[in-house]
Amino acid sequence: MGSYRFFEEYNQPVTDDLKEHYKGILERIGEDTSREGILNTPERASKAIQFLTSGNSQDPAEILKSAMFSEDYNDMVIIKDIELYSLCEHHMLPFFGKAHIAYIPNGHIVGLSKIPRVVDVFARRLQVQERLTHDILECINTTLNPLGVAVVIEASHMCMMMRGVQKQNSTTTTSGFRGQFEKIETRNEFLKLIASNLS
Known part of the structure; x- marks a missing residue:
C-alpha cells in the first residue's frame, strides 16, 4: 500500500x-x-x-501567494482547457466547461498548478458564469499585479439543457481582459492561441 x-x-x-x-x-x-x-x-x-460549495471557505489569493516566484519573464503565459464544474445559484443545477487563462508577468510568475486551483475555488461556490469569470480575473489581476490578464470561459448549463428552454447544444462564452489584453492585438493573439491545436 x-x-x-x-x-x-x-x-x-x-x-x-x-x-x-x-x-x-x-x-x-x-x-x-x-x-x-x-x-x-x-x-x-x-x-x-x-x-x-467548499470554495466558500478557501482564499484563492492565498493559493496564488503560496507559489509566487520572482522571474524576469514578460511574455504571455497561457493555461487553457482548464476543466470546471460549478452549480448555478438560480436552480442549483450544474454548469460545466473549460476556462482559458493568460497573464503577462510583471516581475513574478506563479506555479502553473495554482491557476487551475483558483478556478476550482471560485467554481466550488454557488455561481453565475459571468461572476465566475470576473472573480477569477480580478483575483489574478490583484494578487499577481501582472502587465495583463485574460479569462475566457465556455460552459454548458444544465438549467438550460434539462429544464426551461431545454436547448441541449447551447454553450455560453464569457470573457474578461485587463491591462495589455485590452489592446486588440494582444487580445487577438490570446484568442488565436486558445483556439489552435499546437500539438
Whole structure:
C-alpha cells in the first residue's frame, strides 16, 4: 500500500443536519427513504453539497501567494482547457466547461498548478458564469499585479439543457481582459492561441 492517501473530511454536525434536510426533501417529492437505493442518499447528498460549495471557505489569493516566484519573464503565459464544474445559484443545477487563462508577468510568475486551483475555488461556490469569470480575473489581476490578464470561459448549463428552454447544444462564452489584453492585438493573439491545436 502506498504512502499517499486521499480523503475528504466533513463537519459531522453540519453533515447530519443537511442529511435530515435532504431526507425531508426526498420524502416531500414522494420518495420512500427507507428503500435500498435511497437509504444512504441523504448522507451522500449532504457530503456532495459540502464538497461542491467548499470554495466558500478557501482564499484563492492565498493559493496564488503560496507559489509566487520572482522571474524576469514578460511574455504571455497561457493555461487553457482548464476543466470546471460549478452549480448555478438560480436552480442549483450544474454548469460545466473549460476556462482559458493568460497573464503577462510583471516581475513574478506563479506555479502553473495554482491557476487551475483558483478556478476550482471560485467554481466550488454557488455561481453565475459571468461572476465566475470576473472573480477569477480580478483575483489574478490583484494578487499577481501582472502587465495583463485574460479569462475566457465556455460552459454548458444544465438549467438550460434539462429544464426551461431545454436547448441541449447551447454553450455560453464569457470573457474578461485587463491591462495589455485590452489592446486588440494582444487580445487577438490570446484568442488565436486558445483556439489552435499546437500539438
